[in-house]
Amino acid sequence: MPHVTFNVFFSGAEDAANNTDTLVGFLTEHVESDAQRLIAFDGCGITHGLSGIIFGTGLDQHCQKVIEQIAAEIKKGNTVSLNAYGHSRGATGLLLLAKQLSTVEKNLLEINLALLDPTPGNLITSATLDFLGISLANKTKDLRNCLPLSNVLALYPNVPLPAITLRAPSFSLYPERTKVEEEAIAGYHAQTQHLTINPSGVVFSPESFITFARVVKFLQENGTQFKPFPSIRVEGMLDLKVDSNRLDDALLAVYQKVNELHHDKTYRNCHSDHGVIINTKEKAEYFNLHHQYLAGKSKKKDSARVTLEESYSLAAVLRRTVHNxxxxxxxxxxxxxxxxxxxxxxxxxxxxxxxxxxxxxxxxxxxxxxxxxxxxxxxxxxxxxxxxxxxxxxYPHFYLRDITVERVPIEDSTKKMASSLGVDKNRENQMELEITPQSAHEPLDNSSREEELQIEDAITQEINTGLNLNVSH
Structure with missing residues (x-):
């Protein structure tokens, strides 16, 4: 079956998709769109104003546009890969998108999500008390029934922000078969996705370079093709040579640089049924678990400065108890x-x-x-x-979608063979009727047995005649 790759990018609530100072805009400019499909959306705060900022209104409409195009390809008989990146409310929008595609067969659709700080815009307290499950935090927390969800990379900046900013990130539940990597990274919410374009190339902060390197590699591993990137530099690391084909080499150096900086001991609260917090230590040998991996070391939280940990606050214990x-x-x-x-x-x-x-x-x-x-x-x-x-x-367009491909009935193999051998159609139908027993449980008498043998001889003669005709031609 022909295969189509969709690259879908959801901007943060107040970011425009064509703003090349953000990672969404930068990636949109560099996707090889001739060989793949590309869809990028402005933030829901831009498209739907205050309602989009407060409630995430409009995310369902963005999802609807993607779903319509995916459904059209599947109904043509194509298989589809959906490679998606989103930041902040845009990352939450991708979770909404995946949830609506939960029932699509995984042999027709593969979903790969790169999520940067998915923030539903809800207070942790209000989401915890939301017994109706109507908040975005609760709508997107459980994707365990999403059949086509294959890979998830979720990155969480470690710097906490005041609760009033509604920037508490969310952790979702995924299918057991899905390959999931959730990682704490450096920086605060917006800092991790900003960059600067100038005539000599593109300049990342160390924090945004970590995001760039991880997201690009994730998308490439799942089939996304990019045009050549411009010259890449990292602030404060002018001697660092970045090869866009070997991003992990530069990323290892950036991790080491970030780990040498001063970090206060902090923790960041999150929306999570497991009561997860993002913990930052004052000192550690490595910055995070991915830093350890690139350094060739086994992953140990005790040796990492920023980690995802279970909280033992009363609210966190209550959430874990309810979930378990x-x-x-x-x-x-x-x-x-x-x-x-x-x-x-x-x-x-x-x-x-x-x-x-x-x-x-x-x-x-x-x-x-x-x-x-x-x-x-x-x-x-x-x-x-x-x-x-x-x-x-x-969210008027939010609902589970039933996307199927029409099944073409398989032609009866006996009829197909008879036709290819030139057996007369009327004779074929007559033989089919003759060999159909009146009852599956009625034994054949001797006369019936003789008739059956005669029919078998007739079939054999017809087939041999057909074979002789074909060979003579």
Missing amino acids: YPKMWQMIKWVSISLIIAFLIFTIITSAGISTPLTPLIAITLAPAASAGLAGLWYSLLKPAIDWLIDRIF
């Missing part, structure tokens, strides 16, 4: 609701002045039935209705 023991959480939740209902029933009865010694027992007896009815009403009607309403307002 979902049935227990549901039981605790609905038992608690039952007790609240029992208390309300007891209060109503006693306030009506009809209290009896059996009132507490009546309240406790009625509470489970009431809570079960409430649960049924919630999951069957209220929650789906609220989800639908929120999606229609903010």
Whole structure:
């Protein structure tokens, strides 16, 4: 089957896709678009204003445009690779895109995501209390059912920002078969994707060069083709010679340079069902685990300055417990609701002045039935209705897609052979009818057996005649 590679780039909320001072703009300029498909989007804050900045409105429309083109190729009979890079809210948009393509067969579509600091724009507290699952943080946290998701590279800058900036990054759950690398890198949210173009080439900060080197190699390994890059320099490292075909060599030197700089001991909170934080130590032999890998050392968190760690705060422990023991959480939740209902029933009865010694027992007896009815009403009607309403307002194009290719029926091999041998069509149909038994369980009598042998002889004669005709020609 013909194969098509899509390169899709989602900008951060307030970045334009044609801004070559960002990594999205720079990569867009250098993708070899003659041999591949290229789609790049402005940030949702540019396309949808304040609503895009606050709620991520517009990301679903960007996804819709990509899905339409992918579906068109698959329906033509092509297989597709989707290689995508996104920063900030754009990275969250790519998670939305992958989720909507969850049911596409993996032999038709392969998804490879490079995510730089995916930030849904939600406070950690509000996302934790979002029992409806309507926030972007919760909409994109679980991709375990995404069939075509093959590879994920997720990079997380280590410098924390104030909570009011809504820059807490998110960690998603992926299928077990997906190759996932999540890595802490240097810098703060915006710093890691900015660069400068000048007449002599392109200049990266050490922090943005780390992002560039990792993302470019990831995309190339998954089939993206780039035009030759201009001369590359790294700020503060004028003697460093960067070969764009050997980026890991320069990256090793940049890691060492960054590790020599001063770093305060910090941690960065994240949206995560596992309660992950980005931890920064004051001193360590290596900057991160990838630095160790490039240096030929085994990966050990104790020797790395920035790492992804489990937090043991009360909120983090609660999130891990809910994730690891979902049935227990549901039981605790609905038992608690039952007790609240029992208390309300007891209060109503006693306030009506009809209290009896059996009132507490009546309240406790009625509470489970009431809570079960409430649960049924919630999951069957209220929650789906609220989800639908929120999606229609903010994400009207967000839904799971069913993209299939039409199956061409396979021609019957016996008929095909008979046709190629020149067997008469009417005779072929007659033979087919003659050899069809009246009943699968009815034994053949002697006369039927004789007829069967005659039919077999006739078939053999027809085939031999056809073979002789073909050979004589």
